[in-house]
Amino acid sequence: MEKILNREEGKLLADRIAKEANVALDECYQCGKCSAGCPMANSYDLMPRQIVHLMHLGDMDTVMKSKTIWLCASCHTCVERCPHDIDIPTLIEKSRMEAQKRGISAQRNVRLFNDIFMETVRGFGKSQEVILEGAYNVTSGRLLQDMANVPQMLKKDIVRPELNSVQDKEDIRRIMKECEEGGAVK
Ligand code: SF4
Ligand code: SF4
Numbered sequence: 001m002e003k004i005l006n007r008e009e010g011k012l013l014a015d016r017i018a019k020e021a022n023v024a025l026d027e028c029y030q031c032g033k034c035s036a037g038c039p040m041a042n043s044y045d046l047m048p049r050q051i052v053h054l055m056h057l058g059d060m061d062t063v064m065k066s067k068t069i070w071l072c073a074s075c076h077t078c079v080e081r082c083p084h085d086i087d088i089p090t091l092i093e094k095s096r097m098e099a100q101k102r103g104i105s106a107q108r109n110v111r112l113f114n115d116i117f118m119e120t121v122r123g124f125g126k127s128q129e130v131i132l133e134g135a136y137n138v139t140s141g142r143l144l145q146d147m148a149n150v151p152q153m154l155k156k157d158i159v160r161p162e163l164n165s166v167q168d169k170e171d172i173r174r175i176m177k178e179c180e181e182g183g184a185v186k
Contacts, residue, residue, distance in 0.1 A: 018055065
């Protein structure tokens, strides 16, 4: 695959992300405790400790093209286990945002789901499961995915057919905009 960033550009980007995440990349001594406890590791193409190592080397190209940045569940197990409290989920989240800006996604359907989820939150101030599931199934081409569960979910009130939104949608949009621009939320 074509290179998006050379090593020098990658180093600048990795250093900026690490600074924003309040992480000192050179403090990682590759003990692997983060990877050993990660519940998503079986699905990853790069282990959490490799993400930190590649960022330290400035190889953001490999990080942004990985599946891992789209599959992390942000559970923070790795941070709890790390002897240096290295905030890997924030490194991953910021790398995913940078990949998204550049139109890179090794997991097209995860990105699609993420985009639809964000648009429903922007529109209603909260997630709307009915729109999320319907729009995802149509745009991903998986028309019948999870449809067999719908009657039970409606019966048990896990999803509702009606749409509802929060009162202060503008506040939610402002917070989202500030997060996307990388600023502190006021
Ligand atoms: S647990 Fe912390 S120090 Fe050990 S490899 Fe992972 S990030 Fe590095
Ligand atoms: S936050 Fe992500 S990388 Fe860390 S343990 Fe959880 S799933 Fe794995």
